[in-house]
Each structure stands twice: as C-alpha cells, then as structure tokens.
Amino acid sequence: MAQTHDVLIIGGGLVGASLALALDRAGVAATLVDAAPPAAMPAVFDQRNLSFADATVNALTALGVMQRLRAPAGAIRRIHASRNGDFGRVLLDAADYGRDSFGQVVVARDFGAALESRLAELPRVVRLRPARFLGFGDLADGLREVRVGGGDGERILRARLVVAADGTDSAVRNALGIAVGRHDYRQRLFVARLRTQRAPDGIAYERLGDDGPTALLPRGDGAWGLVHGVAEAEADRVAGLADRDFMLRVQDAFGWRAGRFLEVGERSPYPALRVVAQQTTAQRAVLVGNAAQTLHPIGAQGFNLGLRDALTLAELIAGADDPGADALLEAHAARRHEDRTRTLAFSDGMARVTASRVPLMRPLRGLGLAALDRVPSLQALLAGGAMGYRGDVPALCRRGAA
Numbered sequence: 242m243a244q245t246h247d248v249l250i251i252g253g254g255l256v257g258a259s260l261a262l263a264l265d266r267a268g269v270a271a272t273l274v275d276a277a278p279p280a281a282m283p284a285v286f287d288q289r290n291l292s293f294a295d296a297t298v299n300a301l302t303a304l305g306v307m308q309r310l311r312a313p314a315g316a317i318r319r320i321h322a323s324r325n326g327d328f329g330r331v332l333l334d335a336a337d338y339g340r341d342s343f344g345q346v347v348v349a350r351d352f353g354a355a356l357e358s359r360l361a362e363l364p365r366v367v368r369l370r371p372a373r374f375l376g377f378g379d380l381a382d383g384l385r386e387v388r389v390g391g392g393d394g395e396r397i398l399r400a401r402l403v404v405a406a407d408g409t410d411s412a413v414r415n416a417l418g419i420a421v422g423r424h425d426y427r428q429r430l431f432v433a434r435l436r437t438q439r440a441p442d443g444i445a446y447e448r449l450g451d452d453g454p455t456a457l458l459p460r461g462d463g464a465w466g467l468v469h470g471v472a473e474a475e476a477d478r479v480a481g482l483a484d485r486d487f488m489l490r491v492q493d494a495f496g497w498r499a500g501r502f503l504e505v506g507e508r509s510p511y512p513a514l515r516v517v518a519q520q521t522t523a524q525r526a527v528l529v530g531n532a533a534q535t536l537h538p539i540g541a542q543g544f545n546l547g548l549r550d551a552l553t554l555a556e557l558i559a560g561a562d563d564p565g566a567d568a569l570l571e572a573h574a575a576r577r578h579e580d581r582t583r584t585l586a587f588s589d590g591m592a593r594v595t596a597s598r599v600p601l602m603r604p605l606r607g608l609g610l611a612a613l614d615r616v617p618s619l620q621a622l623l624a625g626g627a628m629g630y631r632g633d634v635p636a637l638c639r640r641g642a643a
C-alpha cells in the first residue's frame with residue numbers, strides 16, 4: 242500500500258530543507274526526500290560561500306537556523322563594485338539604508354550542518370533518504386504517484402503536492418515535461434578560501450573583468466571567500482596553476498584593495514549557467530529553487546531567490562485545505578512572477594556585462610558604474626535587490642519576523 246503525503250519535497254538541498262522548516266513552522270507536515278544517505282550531507286553543501294541577503298537572514302533566524310551556525314557569519318556592511326580597466330565604481334553602504342548590513346556570508350557546508358541540526362529537532366518532518374526520484378505514476382483522485390528508489394529498492398509514494406527542489410538538472414521537472422531555456426556563459430568560477438594582508442572589514446568586493454567576476458566576500462573567520470571567473474577555454478590551465486601562480490593571477494585581476502594575497506585554500510570549480518523553466522507549476526506539482534531557475538552566481542541571488550519561492554509556497558499552503566489545488570499553484574506562480582523576472586534580469590545583465598569584450602561597451606559600462614554611484618534612486622534599487630526585497634516579499638523575510 243503506497244504511503245500518502247500532503248507535501249512531498251524532492252531534494253533536501255538548500256531550498257528543499259528550508260521549505261521543510263518553513264512548512265513545519267506553519268504546522269504543515271512535510272516529507273523530505275533526498276538522494277544522499279543520512280550519514281552524508283548532500284554534495285551541494287560544499288565550500289562555496291553564500292551571501293545571504295538581509296531578507297534571507299531574517300527568515301533563517303525566524304526558522305531557527307542562523308542561531309545554529311557553528312562558525313561566525315561575516316557581515317556585509319558595504320558593497321564595492323568596479324570594473325577592471327574601466328572608469329567608475331559603486332560603493333553602497335548599508336548604513337545609508339538604515340541597516341547594519343546588506344546580509345551575511347556563510348559557508349554552504351556550515352549552513353548544511355545548521356539546517357540538519359534544526360531539522361533533527363522537528364518530529365513532524367519525515368525524512369526519506371537515500372531515496373532518488375525515478376518518475377511519476379498515476380495522477381488521480383487529487384493525488385500524484387511518485388516512484389523513488391533507495392536503499393530498500395523501489396517504492397511508490399502518493400502526494401497531494403510534489404515539490405521539485407532537486408536542483409539545476411531537475412529530474413522532476415523533466416518528468417513533468419517542462420521545457421527550459423538554457424544559456425552557458427562559457428565561464429568557470431573558482432571558489433576558494435583566501436587570506437590577504439588586510440583582513441576583511443565588512444566590505445564585499447565585486448570586480449568585473451572580461452572573462453568573469455572576481456569577488457572577495459568577507460567571511461566571519463578572518464578569511465575572504467574568493468570567487469574567480471575565467472573563460473572556459475582557459476579553465477583547465479588555471480585549474481593546474483600552482484597556488485602561488487593562481488594568487489598572482491587573481492591579484493592581477495582584483496588589484497590591491499585587500500593588500501597582498503598570502504595564502505589560498507583548495508579551489509573548487511563551477512560552471513556558470515542560466516537554466517530557466519518555462520513554467521513553474523503543473524498539476525499537483527511546483528518547481529522551486531534551482532529546479533525553477535538557476536542563475537549565474539555573480540549577483541549572489543540563486544539561493545536567496547529560491548528561498549523566497551519556498552517561503553511563499555509555505556505561506557500559501559499554511560492557510561489552505563488542499564496544498565496541491567490548482568488555484569494555490571496559480572497564486573504561487575503569480576506571486577513569484579515579479580521577483581523572479583527582476584532577479585533573473587539583474588543577474589543575467591551583470592553576467593553579460595562581465596563577459597563582453599566589445600571595446601565600445603567599455604566607456605558605457607564605466608559610465609554606468611560612475612552614474613550609479615551618483616544617483617541615489619538607482620542605488621536604492623540595487624541595494625533593495627541585494628537585501629532581497631523584491632516583489633511580494635514573504636512575511637518571514639521581514640525584520641523581526643521571529
């Protein structure tokens with residue numbers, strides 16, 4: 242006899258696990274399915290540095306996650322954006338917006354451990370792992386059948402709502418037959434921990450270059466979180482560089498604002514992709530997080546946006562009789578539209594500016610940054626996005642939601 246679940250979340254990564262917490266807080270029992278076994282965190286909880294927007298920090302505090310971080314988070318009090326070889330730069334200060342910080346830098350591995358520790362406290366959340374989504378069965382009587390395979394073979398689950406939180410290559414999205422728009426920016430991003438002469442002091446630096454961004458994020462452990470983008474054609478060569486030569490290369494791209502680069506940790510490479518689902522709902526199914534949209538990491542928006550997908554869904558389900566009703570799913574798509582569209586356009590625009598080698602673009606880009614630094618209304622728009630306040634903001638994102 243197949244088990245029946247109200248809300249079946251496929252994917253216990255950053256967004257899926259956060260959704261389970263938000264549903265639990267709303268009194269809704271969720272079942273969280275992940276391909277990774279209980280003893281191993283999903284691979285996505287790795288050494289990447291995540292900038293949590295202010296709205297995200299508020300929500301994760303209300304959900305009891307920020308309090309469980311073992312390593313201190315690094316506050317982003319100012320954002321400094323400039324372009325290699327161009328005139329102009331932007332400096333945004335959180336104090337100008339009445340805030341202590343735009344957000345916090347957290348290492349994904351630490352975030353995973355904090356989520357896990359919080360989930361372990363909630364008896365209502367059911368975990369199925371290792372359990373891999375294999376496909377759908379029947380769709381009848383207000384229930385969708387799901388086939389999963391795991392340690393004890395294949396089994397069938399039934400759910401009133403299936404949530405696809407299974408990441409960029411979402412098998413759930415494919416099984417639903419939802420098409421995607423895909424763009425490969427032909428860049429590889431190297432992420433590493435970096436120590437420099439000057440320790441972080443609350444400034445996040447984003448240096449835009451022809452082949453990708455170089456960002457230094459102020460971690461809470463006295464080191465920087467480095468992201469260095471290189472053209473795909475050069476990526477293997479850069480991966481093979483000795484640490485010293487890698488640091489020389491990055492210092493050349495970034496400059497001296499953080500002093501001399503002293504020591505770099507292990508480098509992890511990531512592709513830079515945009516994968517956008519053409520629709521985010523189907524009958525008794527909804528896509529959230531990277532399954533719905535994967536963005537270039539340059540704007541540090543992917544998880545922040547995905548969390549807002551999840552929180553909006555939890556809000557709608559909290560007050561509903563049927564979590565998979567067509568009207569609820571339509572309301573979700575409608576409420577997410579503005580934030581999704583604007584955040585996608587922002588991240589894509591930033592990514593394309595860094596990738597363009599057209600000489601005529603240079604003065605325009607420089608002017609853009611210089612102008613932005615002088616026009617408070619434009620800055621406020623940028624800062625609002627950086628803090629995660631776009632569109633119809635979920636209640637948990639507001640200050641004091643806890």
Ligand SMILES: Cc1cc2nc3c(=O)[nH]c(=O)nc-3n(C[C@H](O)[C@H](O)[C@H](O)COP(=O)(O)OP(=O)(O)OC[C@H]3O[C@@H](n4cnc5c(N)ncnc54)[C@H](O)[C@@H]3O)c2cc1C
Nearest residue numbers: 252254255256276283291292374408530531541543544545
């Ligand atoms: C270098 C880098 C830096 C980034 N920096 C930031 C940042 O600063 N700020 C920000 O907001 N975002 C950032 N992001 C984006 C962020 O990492 C993603 O948006 C986020 O991981 C998406 O979470 P998700 O839960 O949707 O998907 P994922 O985190 O990919 O999780 C998917 C989960 O689904 C599981 N799964 C997959 N297939 C199946 C299956 N068939 N059955 C069962 N389970 C399955 C996986 O095990 C995994 O646990 C960055 C990304 C990169 C690459």
